[in-house]
Amino acid sequence: MTNPLLSIENLRTYFYTDAGVARAVDGVSLHVNEGETVGLVGESGCGKTVTALSILRLIASPGRIEPDSRIVFEGKDLLQLRPEEIRRVRGNRIAMIFQEPMTALNPVFTVGDQVAEVARVHDGATRREAWKRAVEMLDLVGIPAADERARDYPHQMSGGMRQRVMIAMALMMRPALVIADEPTTALDVTIQAQILELLRDLQRKFGMSLLLITHDMGVVAETASRVVVMYGGEVVEQAPVERIFASPHHPYTEGLLAAMPRLGAARDRLVTIPGTVPPPTEWPSGCRFRDRCSYAWERATEHPALSEVAPGHVSRCHLAQEPQRRLQPHEPLAAGKSAS
């Protein structure tokens, strides 16, 4: 077995706020193999974005990556690198694509300048050479008349075009890993289809790995080969994409899939997960999903470990040990209180 490209072990990122310690990421382990696309899914506040920012060490005070966390990338622990060493990794070996291409681009520079800057910073390319490479890259990501559009400012472009510029910037240095944080969430569905197609295309071309962060199970199904589901700052389930959809094990994953309205499905009442995600300063003890779970029993006060339920499929749920409990669903605790 070859070593994974990226391996996160027991990552804990805490924020020390006035309201208490927010354990946004609380013991996350996951890995990304070479050339693989891993989907990191979960709802707002589950810790997926903080996980991504931790990889690049973009956590600012009052946030802190706790000791004993490890993020090994290409054989090096990123958390042990000196600031100038991590800067050489960022944008070079690991690149990030953000959700909102309007705020992630600088409004006072042309898009060509911003893409070219990557080559100048990381490769020491001359202004002229960097510009030439920027135009090639913009062309590659499907910007029509790239040599002219490179002179545009971000506000002159549509959301889809700006996201293509972001992708051009991310791929300029041919990174080994691209982290895409909700790359299509701000886009219309027809433009989303174009961008996902482009990402798949470029991944084939460059053989890069992709960590795709999203809340959209449809996007995951079409893009990822392996899925990591987060809830309450923890990984609650991990499996190949086919298994997550065909036989989800964790009740949270099950609920997420059932709550989604699907094209072509009957117009029944939607299944809901009662209650809401608790704030990260107040994770319940034991199983963090217990108040919203329709199977929870006395054992929920005990914190469940990740258990293997099938080859390559792990779940943080006591049902792994007592599967017969699945036959006795009941009203979750949160449903008894007032909704949401």
Place this chain on the structure above:
Amino acid sequence: MTTPLLSVRNLTKHFARTRGLFGGGGDTVRAVDGVSFDVYPGETLALVGESGCGKTTTGRAILRLVEPDSGEVMFDGHNVLALTAEPLRQLRRKMQIVFQDPYSSLNPRMTIGAIVREGLIIHRIAEGAEADKRVRQLLEEVGLRGEYVDKYPHEFSGGQRQRVGIARALSVEPKFIVCDEPVSALDVSVQAQVLNLLQDLQRDRGLAYLFIAHDLSVVEHIADRVAVMYLGQIVESADGDTLYREPLMPYTQALLSAAPVPEPGARRERIVLRGDAPSNTMPPTGCVFHTRCAHPRRDAACAAIVPPLEDKAPTHLVACIKQPPTSIGWEQQQASGGTLSPEKYVPRAAVTATGTP
């Protein structure tokens, strides 16, 4: 046949863009460009389209939250656009709106009790202890606890705030609510809670909804009828089952095929639209969609003739001169440069309704 509760005819709203900082601009954004539809009592009509298609402006123009330039809006026997301030205020008791953003649509300085109570007072529905009681009932009806009345919006999650927005709309006992993307800012599990709530309230109170959305799977779930908008115009409308089983407007087909499918390996063929939507300051001539259309019979006539929104089947209206039957005869199309005669086109990639759950 029942009479419509709301009847919109040729609604138009253009925004004049003033000259920009650097002397440019001075053009007109044709946000809503001759939109017509009916909403019947107790039903949900969905208005679907992508950003900038004019769906939100349409919803607001009906309530006169923006003043339309022209057209006619009949609501419950009243000509809404002709009303003066006082009768309009009274009519708004019957037509309400729930906004997209549960964060900016609630006044952060008011308790949620005061927010819900406001409508009761303004419309003199209740006051004093009676109003307090009604507010608690309303909060409970939307699934919030009555004792929350003294809390402020920031103490609630997005889904809970959206429930407050719904309670506020319900307080004046409307017959009709414009729901402007009410769930698109919410997580999927919370989205399902709010959709179920809207359906329950519709059933219990006989409400009619104009449901404005961009998510076709949400719309399929909630709508009785669907109207698809593109560049300020309705380009197709039909009952939900028909639209999802046999979409005829090539734009609708592209929209449906673009939606990601939550089934790994079931990657469908996709109609990938060329480029971005044109600017609505200068919509294309003829059919507004012809610049991106994938209909195999698309030709020069599409750029020359404005397609009427007409019946292709009973109650299935489509604006396309290449989908038969059409009132724009073949000779007329040829006279405008047409070279490819109309022929029905429904690509497999666009058909999502399978009939099985």
